[in-house]
Amino acid sequence: MNDGVERASVERTRFHWLFVVAILGGSFLLFLVQPMVARMALPKLGGAPAVWNSAMLVYQALLLGGYAYAHWLGRVPVRMQAGIHLAVLAVAALWLPIGLTAMNLPADAEPALWVPWLFGASIGPLFFAISAQAPLLQRWYSVASGGRDPYALYAASNIGSFGGLIAYPLLVEPGLAIKGQSLLWSIGYGLVFVLVAGCALLLPRKSGAEPHVAHHSPPAGRWRVLHWIALAFVPSGLMLATTTFLTTDIVAMPMLWVLPLGLYLLSFSLAFRKGDTIPDLLAKFTPVIVLLFGATLIAGHQKLAYLNALIGLILLFVVAVSLHSRMYQLRPAPDRLTGFYLAMSVGGALGGVFSGLVAPVLFDWTYEYPLLILAAGVLMPQAFLLPALARLWSGEGQILRIKVLAAALLVVVFVWLGILNPGGVLGEMHEQFAFLAVAVVGLIATGRRAAYVIALAGGLFLFGGYRAIETSLSGDRTRSYFGVYTVSDLPDEVRLAHGTTLHGIQLKAPRATMPTTYYVPGSGVGRAMLAAPGLYGPAARIGVVGLGTGTLGCYAVPGQQWRFYEIDPEVVTIARDSGKFTFIRQCVPQAEIALGDARIRLAEATPATLDLLALDAFSSDAVPMHLMTSEAFATYGRVLAPNGLLLVHISNRFLALAPVVAGAAAEGGWHAARMVYQPSALEQLDQASTSDWIALSRDQATLDRLTRGDPQWRPLAPKPGFRAWTDDYASVLPVMRAFHPSLADD
Template structure:
């Protein structure tokens, strides 16, 4: 069987037109895949207020989704032993049983006991969407199997392109359309309507094959079962793009440019690569496969660089590399596809490969590595698996024998090794003329040896090491860098300016002066003229000598030196690694110098504050929104209600909203208006002269239910155009018709600062 022209296939020497019901199978697969990629972020939004944003929660969720997807593919493979009629009866019945879990919602099960959270979170997700997700996930391979049961249908594999097109549509539509326009309850009912449509489409597809009397093995050939080696090859080819998609996301947000919703781009490109690779258009895949080794050299050569400097060009190049490599590998996978009788086995192993790549990049790598080393490792793995057609067949042009050509290729590798060694010696954190010349030379050598995998892979590795890679590796042995599920943290000394800095990827996360006279001075967002500085300096005057202060977000511990004798402080921090850094006097001494006995509560701030006694705090400081992926569940009506409960009746809620990508002022303005609270914002202009060079401009919002307390804090709220240099607080700027955020409805799209997204500005 092979294609002759679009819509026609040759089978046993006879040209047969495609089945008239092709549209039905395409539509069924599109709808099923669309629903599958829509339900994942929807359920994530539903469980966020209940489970918080701890990484263990999302790792558990990912494992549940992958296990259900793999289970769905295994179920589709198991069904293949029956006739289409029997398959259809079982599958439609399972659809109807799973409908008992609709509309989508979070199951009401008892709270976990101490130490049982790791089992409870997967149980909650399985009880909430397990049957529905399982049955929908079987659509792609099962519908292809049914499609191929008609001898007129032709090759079913191109339907997998439709599956991934549906997945891409679901992925994009949720943050762009569904979340900004519909509350969760309406989303759930809308998804239920889509599920009902899918049941009808599946029943229609079954009827299209049922009455024809065709059986699942009707189009089968005599091709033997694929060998274990071939199956392992499928597994590895599927695993590398899956892992590379996740590692590209991590690498971009850690060392290139952190941006909100950035995860959508790599995942979307990963899905689109399937659309191209599994389509009937072979020419684009062939072209991409030809240029893939060159792109891997040009962009993958930067894979060990840990100082991207916020460059959007590097970010776009990394995304282009992911798309090209994924398309080339998926095209190779499509080339290696078996006969239709082994279709479900093929997809089962593909799914297992996706799970394998995801587990490595998302779960194991943060535990094993102190930097994003999974990214260069997966780049090298891609080089080991890619088809390597010789782009410049110089050995044939020169008429060289194979043995002679191999000797020349080995000599070229030796030259590349010398060049990399020279680059390591000259590397200063930026490419000068010498290192640039050697980098270009190694790149050209890599192009010349594309035809020899044993030479191409080492040259790529040498290029990585030469372009900043050696510095990245060396830093792993200094103890200055540590990694958690939340990111990569690096502590660096700058003796010339008497500074020690904590970097979270490309973002400055804390700074301390190292000279004894100033090491207790607050820096960055937390200077005495900032909103938090003005408030904490007045805490005793506002609430007495025994004021109770709650701080959400530890950082380097900078705020600790605002603590005064008699005050009771509690700090809430989600990342245990950050606590270790702040408590280590060899790194930062804010805590050890000023508040070594401060209670630090580890966990999601909303969940932990909900467990605090009512009316406990005089001031709560929320410092969790300066990163590029803000925790929505900390700014909803329900979250503010938890803070209000934990505050004394005249307490002050202080929220840090400095952010390069989000304008959160309308969110808090809407919340203050709905509650009838008094609010103000302190816009600190930042450093004025060299004396305050360690400070950063910041925006802090104060909210309280007691106008008198606000008057005492601010000395009177001034007009919006007041001078910010003298400690002025001004009114919050509300946005007309801005909808209050709740656990049922919240969207970041209306508050995105698009000019900074496009500009890729980093701090």
């Protein structure tokens, strides 16, 4: 009997590739559907952070539910598990083709309530069914193969997830409209259903042939489960924190979010492997990498922005592999597999909630980043780099040596603060000395966790932490879900920076009402604002999408009506209520400010109630895609008078947006002209910036009156072969300068 069971297991093992392909396919679909549905929701829900935070919670909740469901199914025989799961997949298929449920949200819809309901009703059953694939099929594989270790299959799961993540922005979004994407995903779901059914056929038919259904190993203790959760929490939180930190304090590059998430997923593929070689190497070198890179990266040197971004990604990958390898070493027997993955999912969800939801409310800077680096130092395995260091720490007196190292580090800190760093300015030589001192102390401490954590904490404080705390205590910085805003009060001017991008400068009296940066009188928008009284009379109705510091308000003249559209309440506080900037108070105190996503607010407005609308809603160098589609331009045309004027700001370091606007203009019957303004050396002294503006109107005569006799205005024609952005199709890939050198001067 046993020989027959063994032969059947061997025969079934020949088809182990079927389990690999099924797991890979399910994970691919899971990470393909997240950005796909988010893209579908943009026109309906807008780009408010509450929308995406609520969507993230829906994903996390459904993933947790899927893992909990897989864990619950472990109570029944595997053949029954297969029947139940195939039935769940079949019922979920009723929600195909995938897409948003046709429901009309109330105008005053509360995102915290409506968004979870909309996403849950639209993709909930499908996401739930697919999310249970990885743990379920690994358990089935263990049974079908006679007890083989199934954890290596998790590598296939994360390779599939990585494939779905990369495929969407690089292949699916540029190549297919939303309807085509939905059809593709639905076909993929059908294939996964067939693969899962094939795996189910390989399961033992008799209960006696499945000796691994019952729990034979002891359950994990409470502390072990908490340890799993902590080991999953830190890499998940650090992945989001790295994305926020890099795009806030290092470089605001489109699609940069793909890299941290991709490396996070790939870390599982490297960590969930048998053998001691990788864990041993990680125990020796990960603490060194975290100490040398983590403690200096938060200094955020802008001259080395791209190098720092690379270092941050390496740091994330090394930490994730190290902690996930430790989690793999602590894995339970296969019969307890689903509980292990459930704990991992809980930790991952908590890490995402901490970095994505809690940190922006709790902190005014990206403090979660150094805190998670420090937590990684506490959790990661450590080994002595050299035998000599092991001998140094052997024997009695370990506590004394820890105290000596801590005292040495404190001396370094106080010398830097009190002598070498007067006024908070760290010279290059002094910085090198401090870095060398921290490195020596930390390398000696590596292998002894308490001493190492003290050295790491000192380094984090020394390089960036002290300066960040000082700025927080001064009250010059604030944070929202849209980013970190820093106000710098200089002798001659006040500056507002959003991460690394300057968003406004106000000169001090007597030039406090002079427009600066992208909005000077010589810029495209400046010339349009100055021409507004002649074009529309003294009672012109002016709208601005994107408040910033309120600079454009200083073009207002008596009798005009002004309306600003701003998505972030924190920006309103800075520009109007804080007293740090006075453009609004001095120039246009009666202006109306409409909070919320501009496209939704404009859609609610009465038609033909604006004469001029300026679109300047970009956050750093990120593009709110839903504001640049043909349908969005139709909304702008609806709210503008028939002879109204639309000004679109397209200055961007990474994207060539002129083809996008030209495409929308051609689709919507707009006439367009473009001005790339280069300020003179004298104007630059008054904080004038190079800017790129496009003026559009559906009335050719109005555009001619603005541009006639000005050679800097040039007609804007559609780019041959460029596909205009719509709510059904849009991709930043065709307009990224890095991928298309021909766009460098566009």
